[in-house]
Amino acid sequence: MLRLHWGSQPVDRATLLQQLREAISTRDADIDLAETALLLAALDDPSVDLVPYRQHLDLLASDIGATTRHGSGLIECIDALRAVVYTTHGYSGDRRSYDDIQNANLIRVIDRRCGIPVSLGIICIHAWRVQGWAAAGIRSPAHFLIQVSTTGELAILDPFHQARQLDDSNLHERFTAQEGSTENAMNGVVPVSNREILLRLQNNIRIRARQRDDTALALRTTESMLVLAKDAPVFRLEIAALKAKAGEIKAAMSDIETLLEGQGAEELHEQAELLQATLKGRLN
Incomplete structure (x- = not known):
């Protein structure tokens, strides 16, 4: 190992x-x-x-x-x-x-x-x-x-x-x-798998952080889950939403663009585009 x-x-x-x-x-x-x-x-x-x-x-x-x-x-x-x-x-x-x-x-x-x-x-x-x-x-x-x-x-x-x-x-x-x-x-x-065990461990923190509205902890945890899940788009979208909630608009836009430019995950594109449009409105 x-x-x-x-x-x-x-x-x-x-x-x-x-x-x-x-x-x-x-x-x-x-x-x-x-x-x-x-x-x-x-x-x-x-x-x-x-x-x-x-x-x-x-x-x-x-x-x-x-x-x-x-x-x-x-x-x-x-x-x-x-x-x-x-x-x-x-x-x-x-x-x-x-x-x-x-x-x-x-x-x-x-x-x-x-x-x-x-x-x-x-x-x-x-x-x-x-x-x-x-x-x-x-x-x-x-x-x-x-x-x-x-x-x-x-x-x-x-x-x-x-x-x-x-x-x-x-x-x-x-x-x-x-x-x-x-x-x-x-x-x-x-x-x-070992990776699934580690994701389950982090998901416990992620869920509880969101329940108590701790955006910073939820963001840190979801970023680690993105790594564990080999850049799974679902976590990329969640990170963008958390960054937007934290006021990191440009960083959130960058994550959305990365998701939309990537292969697969077309089922998430509608949500990503909706969030993107909302954030563009906040930048104007």
Whole structure:
């Protein structure tokens, strides 16, 4: 996996965004999930030294390695993950302030030892993968879940509830409650890419920033999502609208022009042109 390295010297936001582009430029399977999540968190405060957070993530992994052995069974490995992350290091799901934006910022999750399913899931996936075992996020209609395996056995864990293992009845209840399907619950278990996990993490911040009318935070977060989504036009249009709301009219116009000149996304052109016309009126 590609691992980014930078020292304790603070860097600016533009440099961090470039490092984000580099981090996700590799194959999805080679993206260092936790490292990239730290980089996303640093975009909110570029002065933060990431070295201690990287060392903490390494410690979680080494502690799990110290309590397992070659050939350990799946249940033994899950027990080690649960003991190290949730008992020894004190992580938990934040039930009291679930919607706190800090819960989707990996730096603050590590500081506070609490988070939401996707941020805790990233920590668990990282600690698991370092052992050489396979782990992935699951496309769940409700809380984010993770799928782990060692020697071919599979298990689905709930990172918000101390990596509790879900059986078929748990999965059936979760998936049918949201989707109304009566098929075998395991048929609904679909692994998601590292990039999708990171987008889900950022989307939690984006939604909450918009809910509390924090335009600056919504803009910063959507800009990072544009990078993660490889310049998806839908995020370009949203960025233009947020810049317009912030009074950055010329910058918003530039984003709209970039969208309209690009290939595809014709379904967004009507909205983009309407916003463009409105902004032209404000410039006159």
